[in-house]
Amino acid sequence: DETADTDNSNANEGEDSSDFSVAMVTDIGGVDDKSFNQSAWEGISAWGEEHGLSKGNGFDYAQSNAPEDYVPNITRMVREGYSLIYGIGFELKEDIQNLANQNPDVYFGIVDDVVEGDNTVSITFKEHEGSFLVGVAAAMKTETNKLGFVGGIDSPLINKFEAGFIAGAKSINPDIEVDVQYAEHFGDASKGKMIANDMYNSGVDIIYHAAGGTGNGVFNEAKDLKNADPERAIWVIGVDRDQHDEGQIGEHNVTLTSMVKRVDVAVQDVAQLAMDGEFPGGEQLEFGLEENAISVATTNEEAMTEEIINEVKKWEESILNGDIEIPYTREALEEYLDSL
Amino acid sequence: MEYVIEMLNIRKEFPGIVANDNITVQLKKGEIHALLGENGAGKSTLMNVLFGLYQPEQGEIRVNGKPVKITNPNIANDLGIGMVHQHFMLVEPFTVTQNIILGSEPKTKFGTINLKKAEKEIQELSDRYGLKVDPTAKIRDISVGMQQRVEILKTLYRGAEVLIFDEPTAVLTPQEITELIEIMQSLVKEGKSIILITHKLKEIMEACDRCTVIRKGKGIGTVDVKETTVNELASLMVGRDVNFQVSKTPAEPKHEVLEVKDLYVKDSRKVDVVKGLDLKVRAGEIVGVAGIDGNGQTELIEAITGLTKSYRGNILLNKKDITNKTPREVTESGLGHIPQDRHKYGLVLDYTIGENIVLQTYYQKPYSKNTILNHDAIYKKAEELIAMYDVRTPSAFTPARALSGGNQQKAIIAREVERSPELLIAAQPTRGLDVGAIEFVHQKLVEERDKGKAILLVSFELDEILDVSDRIVVIYDGRIVADLDAKETNERELGLLMAGSGTDKAGVSK
Amino acid sequence: MIFNKKFAPLLIPVISVLLGLLVGGIIMLISGYNPIAGYQALWLGAFGDAFTIGETIRRTTPLILTGLAIAFAFRSGLFNIGAEGQVIVGWLASVWVGIGIEAPMIIHLPLAILAGMLAGALWGLVPGLLKATLGVHEVIVTIMMNYIALYVSNEIIRSVLTDHATKTEQIASSASLSAEWLQSLTMYSRVHYGILIAIFAAAIMWFLIERTTIGYELKSVGYNQFASRYAGMNVKKNIILSMVISGGFAGVAGAMEGLGTYGNIHLMSGFTNLGFDGIAVALLGSNHALGVVIAAFLFGSLKEGAGQMPTSAGVPIELVDIIIALIIFFVASSYIIRLAILRFKKEGK
């Protein structure tokens, strides 16, 4: 293994801090995906602007349109001499790992997965914590005691959202049913709409989606129902960032809340550490409520009543205090539910 | 004398070839005017010029004395010129009526097609000229002869005064030909004028008033049919004397090569068409199958060649049972087949002549070894055959599509004969060929016979059957109803037998 | 005429590429970019150094194979829109063997490639069979098979190959196509031995189609089924065979990704597009083996180079898609180009 003999990975140490530069490589979607690519880019931009840099001059990004673009994109950034290169998304894991091995002099970061090596840092999030909290909110809000979860692709990452959400909801009311469906696609809005249509028809009144573009269909369906009957309580819970805008329909807004994942915070933090010569090499940083990297949106003031917010706060405290452990796999969820 | 149509000094070139070189044709009102020439002489081209499908490079067209420019078929239609094409211009899934009105549809007051009105008009037209066409039938369900009448109706419906027929009789049975000639005569009586392209000199003598001859794109002249003979027409057209009588010695039949016993075959619509047929063909003889189209000839051939399955009876080739064997097995047992539809079955038009020459033998030595093709051997063979059979083609690498019909046919014959099969089935081998080419084909068949091969000739041309065969069997309603010596029968007797009268005549090997 | 025969097959694509680039340049100008900078970036992105060259070759590899797959089916009159699905199952199968078996390289690697080929072939067999026996249109069946491949292979990755993970473990090195020396030669690009396989496959396709009785039969059936039957060929067998071989090529394309580029297979949320791009490659290469190789290389270079355009020249990557589409158009419209050349020649004289 190459990483073994590359403990001299801090070649950057001597560098003048003003030379420090940061780049990111998106996964499929681009920096404007209204999701974590965008969030990461905002974090890097914020970091850069703070240090008087500009895009292409101190920080930059490369967009990937297909998995095969990752390696050339990362390599390009290496070649252009960036000091720290982020791969945004678990899909880049292997490629970041490989390039990190090949380029011991460059810092690498991966978001949403784990890589190894002294010149790397892994940034993951406790999505289950946030999902738990929006589950709490949903349980407080539901009138039918039926909730829905729409996942993109059935995978460990999305399962974290699912497990947390169900745990949260059932913690409030164990009788709540959660209908779970995976679209097996992150970009199939029509499937999202069909699933939402089916769920809302069967009595679900709140759907939490962790399905990217497929979620568009969920919002679309909810807004349609709202438009037909503004009195009807129909909600969507957004994901990754505050999806309040997506929920706006005339006077109303169907976005109850969103599980916000502050990739920007994490990315900016790590960039700062690295620039300051404190790169957390080889570490796996897990960002959660504690780091302010996971939060629950309260933009929809009308919907998120005082009562709900208080309840959410209460659970948040318990999590921060370490009173409860939030499950992030289906097995852990089973155990958690049994313990209720 | 008034001319309805005058084509003066027409010249039409195609890349690399002058199809029409300074040709003049003048059509009198009320006459049937024949256009005669070898395959590829330029007849169709000339008529396509008249019909507005091609623009001539030079020359003038006059209609009723007035010079006109016919730049598309619409103009020809407006000028009262209608054309019955060599390859029918009919839309198969459409009905007769839809085909006829296409392009000049009567409308209802709602703007939809007024089919009822059209059907009535067409029925009337059909009755008037004795065409007996069903306006509501689908094209794909009616016979070739009927389809041709639809083409005629198409022109009449558009009010054509001048009708062009491009080889109308090539695809017809003798009965249909007789009827067509009657139809043409009744058209002329109604004041129409007709240009008729045909390779059959007898038809010209029978039906036409005058005849213009074209040779290799050049006009040779126009003759009055009453003042000429078949032989004169033939030599004008080919540029040499043509031998109509197939010269052959009496047959010396030997052992039986083909034996068909009590065969039953259904057609594509699952109807019995071959119903207990018996037939024998011996080495060294040509057996002609006479019959009206649709009496089971096609299915008989398909069953023998393995293209379709029989459900009862046996077929023996050289004593070997080949019943319901695959075409490959049948071919390998020693059968050659000149198919009736050369474009559909005979050739892969996009393959070169060379590739077509080895269509059944490509997998054998020397054309391939261990599945690897030997192009040298293939093209050497092809060039050999091209020379031997006088196939007119720029090279063996030319796609078959680019050859004229006659030359395509020669290529097929070359291929089939060259494999030296014990039994050669020749279905309509001279359809659409000019007299020179026909002479050649007949000669080849006789040569093969003399080499001791068995030959089964299926043709709708009684002349051909009578001239070439040694023995003639008549097929009627899926059975052989007569077995005659070719020298001792005649057209009249065959005609009667083919029509189903005299089924009890002796000679049926039952 | 001579000029037509000898040079047209080359001249038309070259002119088309130039025209495509020209129009692409105009679009850049109109949108306020510097076309020279744009194309410079494109060039550098594709051939700037050993790394990009390596990546360009790597990207070309599966495209050659899917192009061959589609071209092969086309030559026998069939339209295989299903290369996409065949790639996926081929990828899956090769990785499966790559992970699941222990064997020395000389056995393992060929076995893994073969597995990919067979899986693709199987995926081609279904539409082939249905077409041959029931006359079902291959276009619909192959489209449907694409989706089935996508979902089934995702499920297999999730439930069979892994315990609910997003990607499989890496294949054993004995099944890997990648070579240390190739990678270090190209500054750690992912170029792998697959390119040799792809070129070898092209040679096979050429040989099969042009030089063997198998190809002779397949083409014949493609041109005229009736005459082929008349001549004793087994039409059904040939239709099935054609789809199977076509699927086999596409399956190997998948194996290239599985054994070469990635060394694993991941859950796919959409199609790889290798199959769809293969259609364009095949047609651009006028369904000839050599043409396909060249077209795939052109495609690979343009797509690889495109990545550099946003960074160096600010031009959106999609411009390259537009350029590729234009090139395809110009090739498709070769008739008019040929006409223009002829006129040009005439005036020149």
Added chain:
Amino acid sequence: MIDLLQSIVPTILFFSAPLILTALGGVFSERSGVVNIGLEGLMVIGAFVGIVFSLTYQSTFGTLTPWIAIVVAAIIGGIFSIIHAVASVSFYANQVVSGVAINMLALGIGVYLTKQWYDKGQTDMVEGFFRTDIPVLSNIPVIGPIFFERVYATSYLAIILAFVAWFVLYKTTFGLRLRAVGEHPMAADTNGINVKKIRYIAVVLSGILGGLGGSVFALTIVSNFSQSTIVGQGFISLAAVIFGKWHPLGAMGAAIFFGFAQSLSIVGSSIPVIEDIPQVFLLIAPYVLTILALAGLIGRADAPKANGVPYIKGSR
């Protein structure tokens, strides 16, 4: 049962509508003899234009916006399809090649312009169509709630257009000529029909309908435009054309069948018997069902005879 229908039918309707519209376009084009695998691209253009128009003019036209947007999308789709027409009718291009190019070009242009105009890869969301009750019809007992309550008007637009297309193809002179051109262009030509003109019209019609289909899809389902707005719907529409044997009502039936199969795979997961079937089987069910239907019921479908063959005057 009625409950099930009531939940399934509206789903089928909204899912199928864009497919029906696009497939009708395919029917026109292919019936005239021009293969159109560019339907996907035409939908992309439709979706792009529909969304961009809505974004730009939502404030101007209010609730009428989506209606105007789909009309504009149809027009632009029609104009865009002229490229395919020129290539395949005038330049005698290989129609499959040209269709492939249309698909790439449309996506390229759509995303390129999105980046140019909005400086990002995807647009904001718009308010598109909403479901409504169809007046009068929704009051019919039993049938009304199933078919006419809470449906998209565009679904019925699609169905009505399918009948209109049938009427045009089978009852009017234009339809007769169009079908003749697709079967036997030379026959049509000798009857004085302008083959190229008919084919141009047919291809442009496919552009109009494809644009309509794409914009309806975007405005009823997705609400924004990005690279992945149209992912395969055009190909499914193409399958519907063939599945429906090139007949407008057949294509509609096929599109509805796809909708039904999709809907079943989703609703199925809450039906007791089906519930236990592994998810993957439900996922692939629509596609397997289609293949089975083709193999078992539909069988051979013969394309219009001249489909895909450029018509070159004077050649055979």
